[in-house]
Amino acid sequence: MRRGVAALALALVACGGEPPPDAGGTDASVDAGGGGVDAGEPPPFVEDDRWHRQAVFYELWVRSFQDSDGDGIGDLAGLTSRLDYLADLGVGGLWLMPIYPSPLADSGYDVADYVGVHPDYGTLADFDALIAAAHERGLRIYLDLVFNHTSLEHAWFQSSRSDPAGEHGDWFVWSDTEGLGCEGASGPFGDVRWTLDDVRGQFYFHQFYPAQPDLNFDQPAMRTALLDVARFWLDRGADGFRLDVPYRYDEDLPVCVHRPGTFEFLRSLRAVTDERDAAMVGEILASPE
Template sequence: MSDDWWKSAVVYQVYPRSFQDSDGDGVGDLRGILSRLDHLEWLGVDVIWLSPIYASPQADNGYDISDYEAIDPTFGTLDDFDALLTAAHARGIKIVMDLVVNHTSDEHPWFLESRSSKRSPKRDWYWWRPPREGFEPGAPGAEPTNWRAFFSGSTWAYDEESGEYFLHLFHPKQPDLNWENPEVRQAVYAMMNRWLDRGVDGFRMDVINLISKVLPLRDGEPLPGGLGNGFPLYACGPRNHEFLQEMHREVFAGREGRFLTVGETPGATVDDAVLFTDPARAEVDMVFQFEHVDVDHGPLGKFDPQPLDLVRLKAILGRWQAALGERGWNSLYWDNHDQPRVVSRFGDDRDHWAASAKALAAVLHLMRGTPYVYQGEELGMTNAGFTSIDQYRDIESLGAYDELRAMDVPEQRILDGLAAMSRDNARTPVQWDASPHAGFTTGTPWLPVTANHAWLNAEAQRADPDSVAAFYRALIALRHDEPVVAHGTFAMLLAEDPQVFAYRRVLGDAVLTVAANLSGQDATARVDAAHGSLVLHNLGADTTPYPAGAGEVPLGPWEVRVYLARQAAR
C-alpha cells in the first residue's frame, strides 16, 4: 500500500446515534454499525469515519467528551468497539476516529480538577480569566473578551466558586483546552497513540484550526447586539502549524503510510490549506474547508438561505482544485452531520430527486480529492421536513431560533431557515427499509424517521440497478478502477455557465470529461469529450458514444454524462 493510499479511497461517515440501533433504545450503537457492515462493503467504501463514541454527557451529541478512552454506554463497550474494528478490517475497511481536542466536556476529570481551585496544577489546562476591570463579576459586560460563541451568546462562562470565567468557543459545557500548555499537548498525544496502538487507522480532527489563540486574548470587532467577532483571533492562530507538526512528530512519525488524517478547518483560506496539507510540512493529509457550504448563506447567516449561485460555487471549488493540485490535497464533501441534505439543498428533491442526487454525487466524486459520503447520502436521503420548533433537538438550531426571535425576525422565516439548514436534517435515522422506523430501531427513535422512508430506503435501492445507491457504487468503483479519477489533473470548463458544471481530468493517455446539468431545464455543454466512451450516466442505461456534433453534449434536466477517452501521446 502506498503512503498516499487515501487519494484513491472513499470515506463513509457514520453518525452512530442515527445509523443503526441494536438494542431497541432508539439510539444507534456500535453493534448496530457492525450489523450493517455488509452494506458498506457492498457500496465499496474504504474507510469509516466514526463521529464521537467516547464517554460524554451528550450536551452536543458526543462532541463534549468526558473520557477520551472510554466508550459511552449509549453506544456500547470497548469490546464492542474492538469487534467492530476487527470485522471492518476483515472486510478491508479502515476505521477513523473523531478527535475532539479543541475542547472537552466540563465533566472531564481534567476540567473538574482545573475548576477545583485557582491553585490546581491543571488550572492552566483551560483558559481562565478574571472579570473585565470595572465590572461586577458575572454581570453583562464583565466577560474577559466580547467574543460571540458559535452556538450564540458569549464565549465566556462565569464560575462563581473561583470568581473567574472560562472560555468555551461552543457550548458552555465545552470548555476550551489551553494548547499553550505543553502538558495538555502531551496528554492529547499520549491518548492518540493509545488509540492507534489499539488498531484505529487515523483521525478526523474537529475544529483543529482553533487550537491556537492570539495572545493576549482581546476583544474582536463589534457585532450587532453587543458581542464581537473573535474568529480572527482564534482561527488559524500563530502556533497552529507548530502544534500540528509537533503532533505529527509525537504521534505519526514512524507510522507513515497506514493512517489518514483530516483536519476540520472552519474559515480556512486556500493559502491556509496549502500549508496544512503540504506533505513536506508533515501536518495533516487533507482538510475540510467550508467556503463551498457557506455559499448560500444570506444576510442573517446560515439560517437565512439563498438560492444557489452555481457560477459562484464553481469558482470556489475550482479555486480549491487549482490551489491544492501540486501541494496538498482536497477533501470532497456535500453532506456531513453539520450540513443539511444536499439533494434538498442544492438539488431538486421534488421533481428530479434521483437524477439530482446522482448528478451532485458525480460532480463531487470525480473532482481531485478524497470523497466523503455521509450516511444516507448514498440513498439520496432528504431533509427532515420539520415544521415546528418543538421537533428540533440540535442545540445550534434551538439557539439560533431564540436569537433570531430576539431580533424580531418573523417566526415563519426562522422556521423556513431551520427546515432548510438545521443540522437535524442530517441526523434523522438512516432509512434501511419500509418497516416502522425504517428498520433503524424496534423502539422509539431519538429523532423521528423521515416520512419518505416507505419508498426511499436501502432495501429497495439495493435491489434496483438504477438506484441512487447503485450510482454511488458505480462512482466508487470508477475511482478504484481508473487512476485518472484520483491522480489526474483538473481543469474547470464552462466556468461562467449558470446551468452546467463541467470539467476535465487527464492522466497519461486517459481523459475523463464530466458534464452535468445542475438545473431543471435542458442545457448544452459546449465541451469536447475527446470522442470518449460514456462510462457513467444518471438517466438509465445509455451506451451512446460522444455525440456526432463534436463540441456539444446535450443534457436534459439534472443529467450528467461522464466520458472516458484514451488518446495517443503527443
C-alpha cells in the first residue's frame, strides 16, 4: 500500500525450494541484487527456484509508465512496448502495483475486482500479451496482491452490506457499535477505524482508509476465494506476487499484527505458489516478538 513511505521494507515470505545458505534478513528495497547484470543483454529466463535472489526488480505503476493510445494514462500495451528498454537496464523482474479495477481512492490498493484489469489499463488479453512478451525477454512479472481489504465497490462488500445473512454476510468485520482499534494505531488513517454503513446499519472495520473495509480472515470461504484469486493469476502466467501488508491479515482487536490466522493463511497461499513454482515477497513493516 502506497503511503508516502520512502523506503518499503520487503521480506521474502515464500518461494519454491530451499533458501541458499547465505540467505538471511530482510532488505529495505525490492532489489535483491547480489551480482552485477550486464545491462547490454537481457537476463536469461532460467527455471531456477532461487532466481529472484539474484534478480533486480523494477517496481512500476502502470498508470504513469507508458501510454499507448494517447489518452494520457499508462496502460499494459504501453508497458509491453517498453520491455526491451527494461530488459536493457538489466532488470530481471517487474513488480506491478495493482492493475485491478478500482475507484483509485488509494492508487489501486482499494480493489473492486480481484480477477480483472482496470479498463484504463486494458484487458485480460493485454495482460496475457504482456506476460508472453516479458517471458520472451527473460523478464518475470509479479503482481501486487491486496488481500487485507477491498474497495467499498467490490461485489463482496456490496453483498455483505445488503444481505447480512447471505453468502458474503460475514466476509468483512462488522459490529453493532464502534469496537476497539489496533494497538499503536497512528498515522494518516485516523484514530477511529470503524465507519457506520448506512445500508447495513452496522459499523465496518478498516485498518486504513474508510474506503478500504477489512476482510474477515476468520471466514473459511473468504480465505478460499482469495486462494482462488492467486490461482487465477498464476494460471495466466504471473510469476509471483508482492503481498500488501500481509502481517495484518488476521486480527483479534486490539491485536492486529502477526496473528496465528495470518500465518495459517500464508502457509495455504504458499502451497498455491509452490504448486506452480512461483514466489512471493511481503511488505513487512514490523517483526513478531
